[in-house]
Amino acid sequence: MILEFMLILNQREIWSALSFEEALSAMEEAFLLFEAGDFHMPDRMHAHHGDNTLLLMPCFTNQYFGTKLVSVNPENPKRNLPAIYGSMILNDTTSGEALSLMNGAALTAFRTGAVGGIGIKYTTPVNANSVGIIGTGVQGFTQALFACKVRPIKELYVFDTQQKKANEFIAKLKMELPHLKLQSCSSNIELVNKSQIIITTTTSKKAVVPDDAELIKGKHFIGIGSYKPDMHEFPAQLYPLLDKLYVDTPFAKEETGDVATALKNGLISDSQVTPISKLIASKKTIAETTSLFKSVGMALFDLVMAQKIYARAMESKIGSEIEI
Amino acid sequence: MILEFMLILNQREIWSALSFEEALSAMEEAFLLFEAGDFHMPDRMHAHHGDNTLLLMPCFTNQYFGTKLVSVNPENPKRNLPAIYGSMILNDTTSGEALSLMNGAALTAFRTGAVGGIGIKYTTPVNANSVGIIGTGVQGFTQALFACKVRPIKELYVFDTQQKKANEFIAKLKMELPHLKLQSCSSNIELVNKSQIIITTTTSKKAVVPDDAELIKGKHFIGIGSYKPDMHEFPAQLYPLLDKLYVDTPFAKEETGDVATALKNGLISDSQVTPISKLIASKKTIAETTSLFKSVGMALFDLVMAQKIYARAMESKIGSEIEI
Numbered sequence: 001m002i003l004e005f006m007l008i009l010n011q012r013e014i015w016s017a018l019s020f021e022e023a024l025s026a027m028e029e030a031f032l033l034f035e036a037g038d039f040h041m042p043d044r045m046h047a048h049h050g051d052n053t054l055l056l057m058p059c060f061t062n063q064y065f066g067t068k069l070v071s072v073n074p075e076n077p078k079r080n081l082p083a084i085y086g087s088m089i090l091n092d093t094t095s096g097e098a099l100s101l102m103n104g105a106a107l108t109a110f111r112t113g114a115v116g117g118i119g120i121k122y123t124t125p126v127n128a129n130s131v132g133i134i135g136t137g138v139q140g141f142t143q144a145l146f147a148c149k150v151r152p153i154k155e156l157y158v159f160d161t162q163q164k165k166a167n168e169f170i171a172k173l174k175m176e177l178p179h180l181k182l183q184s185c186s187s188n189i190e191l192v193n194k195s196q197i198i199i200t201t202t203t204s205k206k207a208v209v210p211d212d213a214e215l216i217k218g219k220h221f222i223g224i225g226s227y228k229p230d231m232h233e234f235p236a237q238l239y240p241l242l243d244k245l246y247v248d249t250p251f252a253k254e255e256t257g258d259v260a261t262a263l264k265n266g267l268i269s270d271s272q273v274t275p276i277s278k279l280i281a282s283k284k285t286i287a288e289t290t291s292l293f294k295s296v297g298m299a300l301f302d303l304v305m306a307q308k309i310y311a312r313a314m315e316s317k318i319g320s321e322i323e324i
Numbered sequence: 325m326i327l328e329f330m331l332i333l334n335q336r337e338i339w340s341a342l343s344f345e346e347a348l349s350a351m352e353e354a355f356l357l358f359e360a361g362d363f364h365m366p367d368r369m370h371a372h373h374g375d376n377t378l379l380l381m382p383c384f385t386n387q388y389f390g391t392k393l394v395s396v397n398p399e400n401p402k403r404n405l406p407a408i409y410g411s412m413i414l415n416d417t418t419s420g421e422a423l424s425l426m427n428g429a430a431l432t433a434f435r436t437g438a439v440g441g442i443g444i445k446y447t448t449p450v451n452a453n454s455v456g457i458i459g460t461g462v463q464g465f466t467q468a469l470f471a472c473k474v475r476p477i478k479e480l481y482v483f484d485t486q487q488k489k490a491n492e493f494i495a496k497l498k499m500e501l502p503h504l505k506l507q508s509c510s511s512n513i514e515l516v517n518k519s520q521i522i523i524t525t526t527t528s529k530k531a532v533v534p535d536d537a538e539l540i541k542g543k544h545f546i547g548i549g550s551y552k553p554d555m556h557e558f559p560a561q562l563y564p565l566l567d568k569l570y571v572d573t574p575f576a577k578e579e580t581g582d583v584a585t586a587l588k589n590g591l592i593s594d595s596q597v598t599p600i601s602k603l604i605a606s607k608k609t610i611a612e613t614t615s616l617f618k619s620v621g622m623a624l625f626d627l628v629m630a631q632k633i634y635a636r637a638m639e640s641k642i643g644s645e646i647e648i
Binding site: 052058060067071072084095096097098104322323324 | 382
């Protein structure tokens with residue numbers, strides 16, 4: 001019997017392995033791999049069981065492959081449990097050996113925060129110092145943290161339809177960002193008015209940004225929430241203000257209502273929808289007009305982040321190495 | 325942050341959690357669930373990367389669901405590594421929370437041994453006391469152990485085209501089964517001649533049992549090796565001697581050459597291919613004629629075995645409970 005070991009990394013360990021800067025670099029590297037085609041990402045696989053869904057997301061690079069297993073159980077919040085649980089298994093590509101098990105929810109939040117940060121880095125003015133967050137869940141929290149790493153944010157505004165959640169969110173954020181002006185807004189209009197960058201992290205089916213061209217003109221939007229064709233966070237009047245609509249993957253055209261519905265309704269043309277990897281590969285940032293970067297995520301992000309976390313954790317002896 | 329824990333179970337822990345009798349009961353239970361339709365097993369998913377394959381095998385029962393990830397890297401043996409690595413993630417069906425990570429190769433070997441044992445229990449004479457194993461890998465070893473638990477085996481014969489491997493196999497088996505007569509055979513003819521039950525556990529493309537009706541008549545065959553349509557372990561002359569061909573799952577008709585090729589060549593009819601779950605559900609064993617039980621495995625076996633192992637391991641404090 002050959003002894004085998006796996007490195008188990010929990011939520012805290014995932015967050016502590018890399019600095020924010022390293023996480024952002026990892027996602028830039030993932031975008032460059034995407035642009036170079038230097039990866040293999042089979043279609044996401046779905047298994048349905050009643051109202052619950054199990055998503056299996058494998059991806060391969062030359063050195064590693066990984067599979068993220070995500071379970072979505074919509075009734076969980078009624079029982080005070082997170083709707084989503086996840087596990088990431090990282091393997092060595094050459095041998096197939098399993099190397100690491102990571103908390104998939106933490107990995108998802110961490111890499112989604114970093115992808116949002118990359119969106120901000122390439123599509124917003126370098127001196128932007130105000131950001132507004134609509135939606136106060138886990139993703140909103142990590143987006144806020146990463147936004148403050150890529151821009152000199154001084155004021156952070158929060159809006160949630162449930163005021164109580166917004167207050168709790170601010171209290172939690174205060175511990176991480178003690179020197180920031182943190183303020184809850186009484187409406188999405190107030191939030192957009194006060195913020196240069198607006199990040200949406202809701203599961204809404206209807207726009208959460210006001211449908212008012214005058215208000216939203218010149219603002220920079222980062223869309224994180226909508227990951228299904230029937231989910232929308234942005235209003236019709238936003239699209240005609242855009243030069244291009246930047247996406248994290250071309251799959252966004254099918255996966256999110258924020259792109260699919262706009263395409264269907266002719267609010268934007270197919271040729272305007274542009275993978276942000278093209279900007280990154282050409283080392284360009286965009287001019288300071290109204291902008292939208294829409295992220296839906298992909299297994300390549302999970303894999304590249306997981307391999308960076310794994311390598312660093314092994315180096316720094318983070319996590320539990322367990323015989324398997 | 326809600327603390328979450330997973331139970332990590334390694335090779336030794338998987339083998340120690342349940343007794344052989346409990347493992348056999350678990351597989352009987354799996355067959356009864358299969359017969360009752362009380363499970364949900366999506367199609368196996370494949371991802372190919374060069375010569376390597378990643379198989380994702382999810383399955384749901386009311387209380388648990390599980391996903392076995394198996395990587396098959398055919399070049400591994402050249403580097404002295406196992407061709408197959410596996411991980412099993414067990415989740416709670418109601419919440420989706422991940423409960424346990426198990427060594428998938430050990431789980432596979434353990435449940436495959438138990439499924440073979442169930443085959444022997446239902447398709448061979450109760451007083452059979454000799455067994456022959458063709459193929460001396462991990463599966464051959466576990467088949468031998470389980471065979472000795474369901475029948476009063478006194479003599480165990482081994483054949484492998486590589487004599488050295490057969491000798492090593494016997495030396496290893498001697499430690500587990502010290503009171504048995506263990507003997508290496510110089511040919512498959514000698515092995516079949518001396519054994520009432522013959523278990524095949526090779527990856528051969530051509531029959532490993534002699535194509536001789538006189539020799540094989542009245543013998544009881546358990547087929548474990550062939551899991552692809554181009555793999556075969558049984559000869560043409562076996563099929564006309566069979567009343568029925570018992571399989572562990574109806575998928576065997578497509579998945580293994582031992583059933584698919586025989587069907588295609590008209591050596592056996594579709595109506596003769598019978599899930600062994602029907603025997604188990606009706607609490608019958610078959611009459612003492614020539615028999616063949618062919619196993620290809622399915623995710624339901626992994627899931628039911630994993631849930632039994634998990635429950636017992638939690639009870640008996642086996643394994644490592646790690647924050648995730």
